[in-house]
Amino acid sequence: MNNKQTKTAGIFILVTFLIALMVFIGYLYYTNKNTVVYFNPNKRHAAEKLYYNIMNRNLETDYPASPEDVMEYNLNIIQLIYGNMIVEESLYENVILQQRKLFAKSLLEQNTLEQQTEVIKTAVSLLKEQQLSSYNISQLPTIFNPHDNDFCYIRVKQQLNNGEDFYWEYSLEKNKETDRWEIVLWTLTDEYYNPISENGELPAGKS
Incomplete structure (x- = not known):
């Protein structure tokens, strides 16, 4: 050569x-x-899986069949939001839009998308400042109204990464027109599920 x-x-x-x-x-x-x-690199795999499972479900054709299924989907959204998984803020609105498809009309009217998004971002920011995040969230057995089987309550226990526990009670009602279970309201409670406040977001630690 x-x-x-x-x-x-x-x-x-x-x-x-x-x-x-x-x-x-x-x-x-x-x-x-x-x-x-887009996602916290320390939780990337779990966050990606949770996010895509939430976003890839078409709630128009594949709506959760039972109150428990509605709550499971809702709690996945809550864990993604408050579990210190999201970095890019634009993703919050994506999952919030999915969550709002679970809400009854009365709840949607009380909480506009802008209001809900702002409250959530503020709560997340406060939690991050204190290095707090949702560690685990689970639902208890459904309690049906003895006088109306189309209305029920689901109690939820949420644990933060510092060991603090928060308790919630969700009210769900079956929409007679669509035959779908919808979230009517949720209430922050004490450990005995006595009401503290309605439709509040996760507090940034206990005083």
Whole structure:
């Protein structure tokens, strides 16, 4: 191989290397953009799975069949929001829009999207300042109204990462027109499920 061929081969190898390097850098940028930026890198896998399960469910055609299923879907949204999983704030509105599809008309009228989003972002910010987040959230057995089987209560226990517990009681009613169970209201309670406040968000720690 003469010098000209050697030089041409060297340039070809260099160009090939540079192209491969650019592709690799582009892949790293794409990966970083679509994971670390949007989700907490320490919880990325769990957050991605939860987020895509929530967003990929078409509630128009695949609405939760029972009060327990409605609450399970709702609690997944709550865990994603308050579990220190989301970094990119635009994702909050995406999951809030899904959550609002579970709400009764009366609840939607009381809480506009803008109001709900602002309250949630404020609560999340306060929790992050104190390095608090939702660690676990679970529902207790459904309590049906003895006089109306289309109305029920579901009690929820939420534990923060510092060991503090919060308790909630959700009221659900079956919509007679759609035959779907909808959230009418939720109430922050004490550990014995005595009401404290209605439709409140997670407090930033106990005083």
